[in-house]
Amino acid sequence: MSAPPMDIARQLAPHVKRLAGEPLGALVRAGGQRDAALQWQAGTVTLDARHQRLDTDAMDALFALAEARGFDAARAALLSGDIVNPTEERPALHSALRDASALKDRALAARIEAARARTAAFARACQGTDAPGGKPVTRIINIGIGGSDLGPRLVYSAMKAFRREGVDLRFVSNLDPADLEDAIEGADPETTLVCVTSKSFTTSETLMNARAAKAWLAASLGEEAANARMAAATAAPDRAESFGIAPARIFPFEEGVGGRYSFWSAAGLCLEIVLGPEVFARILEGARQIDAHFAAAPAKDNLPLAKALIDVWNRAGRGLLSRCVAAYSTRLELLPAYLQQLEMESLGKAVRLDGSALPAHSGGQLVWGGKGSDVQHSFFQWLHQGVDEVPVDFIAVQALYASGDERAKALGANLVAQTAALLDGHQGEGDLAAHKTLPGGRVSSVIMLECLDPEGLGALIAVHEHKVFCEGLIYGLNPFDQWGVELGKRLTTDLLEGNHSRFDRASLDLARLFRL
Numbered sequence: 276m277s278a279p280p281m282d283i284a285r286q287l288a289p290h291v292k293r294l295a296g297e298p299l300g301a302l303v304r305a306g307g308q309r310d311a312a313l314q315w316q317a318g319t320v321t322l323d324a325r326h327q328r329l330d331t332d333a334m335d336a337l338f339a340l341a342e343a344r345g346f347d348a349a350r351a352a353l354l355s356g357d358i359v360n361p362t363e364e365r366p367a368l369h370s371a372l373r374d375a376s377a378l379k380d381r382a383l384a385a386r387i388e389a390a391r392a393r394t395a396a397f398a399r400a401c402q403g404t405d406a407p408g409g410k411p412v413t414r415i416i417n418i419g420i421g422g423s424d425l426g427p428r429l430v431y432s433a434m435k436a437f438r439r440e441g442v443d444l445r446f447v448s449n450l451d452p453a454d455l456e457d458a459i460e461g462a463d464p465e466t467t468l469v470c471v472t473s474k475s476f477t478t479s480e481t482l483m484n485a486r487a488a489k490a491w492l493a494a495s496l497g498e499e500a501a502n503a504r505m506a507a508a509t510a511a512p513d514r515a516e517s518f519g520i521a522p523a524r525i526f527p528f529e530e531g532v533g534g535r536y537s538f539w540s541a542a543g544l545c546l547e548i549v550l551g552p553e554v555f556a557r558i559l560e561g562a563r564q565i566d567a568h569f570a571a572a573p574a575k576d577n578l579p580l581a582k583a584l585i586d587v588w589n590r591a592g593r594g595l596l597s598r599c600v601a602a603y604s605t606r607l608e609l610l611p612a613y614l615q616q617l618e619m620e621s622l623g624k625a626v627r628l629d630g631s632a633l634p635a636h637s638g639g640q641l642v643w644g645g646k647g648s649d650v651q652h653s654f655f656q657w658l659h660q661g662v663d664e665v666p667v668d669f670i671a672v673q674a675l676y677a678s679g680d681e682r683a684k685a686l687g688a689n690l691v692a693q694t695a696a697l698l699d700g701h702q703g704e705g706d707l708a709a710h711k712t713l714p715g716g717r718v719s720s721v722i723m724l725e726c727l728d729p730e731g732l733g734a735l736i737a738v739h740e741h742k743v744f745c746e747g748l749i750y751g752l753n754p755f756d757q758w759g760v761e762l763g764k765r766l767t768t769d770l771l772e773g774n775h776s777r778f779d780r781a782s783l784d785l786a787r788l789f790r791l
């Protein structure tokens with residue numbers, strides 16, 4: 276990561292200028308080498324970027340950026356467990372959680388493997404009379420926020436079809452008491468397990484909710500039995516113990532596991548219980564296959580790198596701030612929210628690792644989106660006829676659309692229709708021609724899974740994790756820290772403790788209304 280900063284926009288400018296004048300439809304229909312150069316495959320995931328305003332020369336220029344930034348060495352450093360998060364002096368261990376064999380630090384690898392065996396054993400115990408309350412767990416409540424919530428939430432929502440019979444998982448993240456009220460609805464405290472998931476075990480939302488959940492358990496079972504139904508997943512086991520959770524039910528993970536990359540670790544404990552260790556292992560295996568592709572594929576064949584470069588092209592080259600993710604699958608409806616944290620917390624930085632400022636129109640994109648085809652009836656109007664161009668990532672599941680169900684087939688047809696409408700637009704006619712015209716020329720990519728099984732889900736998430744790493748590398752920023760979230764936490768504490776001196780009048784008026 277020590278390569279010097281680059282003026283990405285200047286290097287891409289000749290290609291951006293050359294391609295800006297081309298009608299996108301004509302560029303796409305030219306076919307030839309361009310077709311092959313804009314499609315990638317990694318295991319069961321494919322990326323089709325033929326609807327991007329790109330050609331082979333522009334792609335070559337993008338791959339040259341990756342080479343100039345030392346892609347090969349940076350990738351090796353990530354996967355072998357070197358310090359790739361220098362502002363916190365940590366490695367980034369999410370790939371090692373899938374397969375620790377590439378780690379240089381063998382003691383660390385052994386710890387990761389032992390931690391996995393322990394969570395799997397606990398998950399199995401929860402299925403029978405070895406469960407904390409002596410009866411199989413029927414309700415798991417995961418209490419966590421940010422990465423300690425969004426990962427487990429996405430995976431559970433995507434993998435509902437694989438959950439074990441007789442057990443349900445609910446999530447509590449927000450401080451609104453309604454979160455916990457919903458999570459305990461219909462639950463039997465006797466057979467409920469509360470998993471407190473917090474890397475730091477200092478996050479105030481999580482700790483307050485954990486206290487409230489414990490009080491709910493204690494109200495019907497008493498203090499001791501309530502404690503027995505509390506488990507923790509954390510990188511700070513001492514703090515979890517001080518909180519009152521018994522060491523036997525504290526499942527540690529490494530400091531080098533970032534919060535938004537953490538569900539592969541013990542932070543996925545709630546998933547391992549509700550899905551069973553075997554299904555959880557299959558999710559890891561899908562991710563491991565992408566890790567193997569990312570590790571071995573040459574730059575030009577490397578799907579996560581190619582996706583990163585396409586996003587750099589649109590952001591730094593073409594100046595497009597945001598990217599829309601439209602997942603054409605109900606099971607993947609939480610993917611946009613998950614990617615929002617993964618990408619925006621990782622790449623929402625304005626300084627490079629060397630402390631120099633990033634130029635305008637660079638750094639992470641504003642990521643937003645939703646579930647197709649629903650979003651066609653909400654914000655797609657803006658994508659088709661609004662003033663701004665926004666690249667769209669269509670997330671597709673081949674086996675779903677080809678399943679023979681006529682609704683699923685129509686869902687696939689909707690996806691294809693939208694990519695075509697964005698590309699070609701439509702020339703309106705008659706008096707209202709101007710209103711009925713869609714300009715077209717709007718870019719999109721399709722990221723397709725063969726099938727949304729545990730392996731497919733793991734692969735899809737790992738592709739995005741490595742993509743984010745590559746973008747961080749190209750921009751020269753650290754995708755693994757998140758200092759920007761700290762100030763708000765401190766100010767909240769100030770308000771709750773009555774330290775009002777640094778607040779402005781409007782803020783204090785609000786504080787008074789809220790009785791702070």
Ligand SMILES: O=P(O)(O)OC[C@H]1O[C@](O)(CO)[C@@H](O)[C@@H]1O
Binds near residue numbers: 422476478
């Ligand atoms: O797991 P923890 O330490 O409770 O943190 C929760 C979340 O808070 C953040 O630190 C900041 O929002 C995220 O990075 C993290 O996922």
